[in-house]
Amino acid sequence: MDDLAVRCDGLEKRYGDVVAVAGLSLHVQRGECFGLLGPNGAGKTTTIEILEGLIAADAGDVQILGLRWASNEQELRQRLGIHLQETQLSEKLTVEEMLRLFRSFYRGGRPVGELLQVVELEGKRRSRVGTLSGGQKQRLSLACALAGNPDLLFLDEPTTGLDPQSRRQLWEVLGRYRAGGGTILLTTHYMDEAQTLCDRVAIVDQGRLIALDSPQALIAARAEPKVVVHQGTLEDVFMSLTGRTLRDE
Amino acid sequence: MSSVDRGGAHHPLVELTLTRLREFVREPEALFWTFVFPIVMTIVMAMAFPSRGAQAVPVGIAGGDAGAGMRATLSNSPGIVVRDIPSGGEQRALREGEVHLIVVPTDPPTYRFDLARIESRTARLVVDDALKRAVGRTDPWVAHEQPVAVPGSRYIDWLIPGMVAMGIMSNGMWGVGFSIVQARMRKLLKRMVASPMRKREYLLAQLLARLLFLLPEVAVPIAFGVLAFGMPVNGSLAAIAVVTLIGALAFGAIGLLIGSRAKTFEAVSGLMNMAMLPMWLLSGVFFSASNFPDAVQPAIQALPLTALVDALRAVVLEGATLTAVRAELVGLALWTAVPFALALRIFRWR
Numbered sequence A: 001m002d003d004l005a006v007r008c009d010g011l012e013k014r015y016g017d018v019v020a021v022a023g024l025s026l027h028v029q030r031g032e033c034f035g036l037l038g039p040n041g042a043g044k045t046t047t048i049e050i051l052e053g054l055i056a057a058d059a060g061d062v063q064i065l066g067l068r069w070a071s072n073e074q075e076l077r078q079r080l081g082i083h084l085q086e087t088q089l090s091e092k093l094t095v096e097e098m099l100r101l102f103r104s105f106y107r108g109g110r111p112v113g114e115l116l117q118v119v120e121l122e123g124k125r126r127s128r129v130g131t132l133s134g135g136q137k138q139r140l141s142l143a144c145a146l147a148g149n150p151d152l153l154f155l156d157e158p159t160t161g162l163d164p165q166s167r168r169q170l171w172e173v174l175g176r177y178r179a180g181g182g183t184i185l186l187t188t189h190y191m192d193e194a195q196t197l198c199d200r201v202a203i204v205d206q207g208r209l210i211a212l213d214s215p216q217a218l219i220a221a222r223a224e225p226k227v228v229v230h231q232g233t234l235e236d237v238f239m240s241l242t243g244r245t246l247r248d249e
Numbered sequence B: 001m002s003s004v005d006r007g008g009a010h011h012p013l014v015e016l017t018l019t020r021l022r023e024f025v026r027e028p029e030a031l032f033w034t035f036v037f038p039i040v041m042t043i044v045m046a047m048a049f050p051s052r053g054a055q056a057v058p059v060g061i062a063g064g065d066a067g068a069g070m071r072a073t074l075s076n077s078p079g080i081v082v083r084d085i086p087s088g089g090e091q092r093a094l095r096e097g098e099v100h101l102i103v104v105p106t107d108p109p110t111y112r113f114d115l116a117r118i119e120s121r122t123a124r125l126v127v128d129d130a131l132k133r134a135v136g137r138t139d140p141w142v143a144h145e146q147p148v149a150v151p152g153s154r155y156i157d158w159l160i161p162g163m164v165a166m167g168i169m170s171n172g173m174w175g176v177g178f179s180i181v182q183a184r185m186r187k188l189l190k191r192m193v194a195s196p197m198r199k200r201e202y203l204l205a206q207l208l209a210r211l212l213f214l215l216p217e218v219a220v221p222i223a224f225g226v227l228a229f230g231m232p233v234n235g236s237l238a239a240i241a242v243v244t245l246i247g248a249l250a251f252g253a254i255g256l257l258i259g260s261r262a263k264t265f266e267a268v269s270g271l272m273n274m275a276m277l278p279m280w281l282l283s284g285v286f287f288s289a290s291n292f293p294d295a296v297q298p299a300i301q302a303l304p305l306t307a308l309v310d311a312l313r314a315v316v317l318e319g320a321t322l323t324a325v326r327a328e329l330v331g332l333a334l335w336t337a338v339p340f341a342l343a344l345r346i347f348r349w350r
């Protein structure tokens, strides 16, 4: 059995003249938290949605948990948890109803009540989704992704737009999932998020891999410390690699 | 299926159907359009087209004082109301339906009316009869008249089943099509196909949810018709249930097809109106479809709303059995199966 959670080689995807992904290869170990880091338009969403079996690649090979989308779609869907960048859940449903719907799609996993505890939303059980704060909505979406007790979690910008406290709350949920042996592949353009959560990060720009290592190693090798006492950040790494900042949109 | 652990959730088909039901009942506007609007519409239609038999025929007299004698004669005749038409206003009065015929007091009198209008031809007979009798015409005999009020023959009785059918059409098409486009726009569809949800079950749930709304949707206007207007219900309730159920499935499936690719509300609204407009006009909800020329009849009969309207009227008003309306039911079943299969094929999940 393949010990890799994600194996993709030579991934390519273009939209007309735009090359969204230009020959990307990524290997994610089981149990690892792997970050896909890059500015807007770098190709993060396209890449992760190819891995999720939602977009067909123009070229390249993808294996998830040792399986291929073409031959094992139903099994993969049962074993993956997916959070998309732009989904808005049904505003008219209550938190519990929404989660129960997603839970019904899976053959196994935790009961709905327990899932609500995991994401700290028991108190909001009967609230309408439309009344939740941004952070609570993201945690509900995460609970939906966790509904089938997935071996691998794909998260596309799970904390974009959240206040620092909500982000930290979400990180704690992810920490507990990893402690249970789960694998995470997430995209982000927050440096501190990658530094806090990820064992390894791949920095991508214009659909290309430009660096791949642990956050510490990348910082040690690339960042020129701004102040002598300050060690430098992934932001500095990106700067030194591309001459741009990560968030110059 | 009981061996599957769903952590307190029901079968996905049940959960998906419940989801759709909840979204619907928590949308006050949707409730208004489904339950209140048809009743308001029926009342308005009943006021605009009261029973014809008891109505007096409005007749105009042109020519000012010269028409005084005829005016008196006609005014005294039962079933005629006379309206003075100012000179130059004749065209308008006829066009607006203010009068059905204009009498010009020449000798013999001149009738001005539109031969193509059935009301005008009736007015001609009534006026001619009254004027000739006034100058001493003797009839060879006078027939016995036996006024019979046939229950179910009034316009309102005829209209209500048509309104119910039209409600099934618009609620089915909008209810299914619109909610799908909304889910697509919110990327909720994409999120659901990223999960192990079965696509067929999602689509099926949209139809099932429609069937659950059906009972109040059909029962409320029919009960209203019975209580407020004394509309007869001659067919069995089971037959009504079967006809409306198959009708609801057909229009749900058509709604599914219309919503299968649209990415904006504008796009889906345009498609909906394009599909519904011909049926509003041609399927005989407000006036009989047999008014249209023979050449277009096959097309009109093939429309799903025509089938539903005809079957429902036959069952409610004439007490027809399901066997008697089997042609319509087969038509509706085809309108269910083909759009559903097509929708499943071309559906855009992202």
Ligand SMILES: Nc1ncnc2c1ncn2[C@@H]1O[C@H](COP(=O)(O)OP(=O)(O)O)[C@@H](O)[C@H]1O
Pocket (backbone or CB within 6 Å): A015, A018, A019, A020, A038, A039, A040, A041, A042, A043, A044, A045, A046, A047
């Ligand atoms: N459906 C699409 N049609 C056309 N261009 C697209 C589409 N999706 C993404 N792109 C383009 O591909 C590039 C990568 O986009 P994306 O993967 O969304 O980047 P990221 O998630 O890193 O912000 C961008 O230039 C974007 O405009």
Ligand SMILES: [Mg+2]
Pocket (backbone or CB within 6 Å): A044, A045, A046, A085, A156, A157
């Ligand atoms: Mg993105």
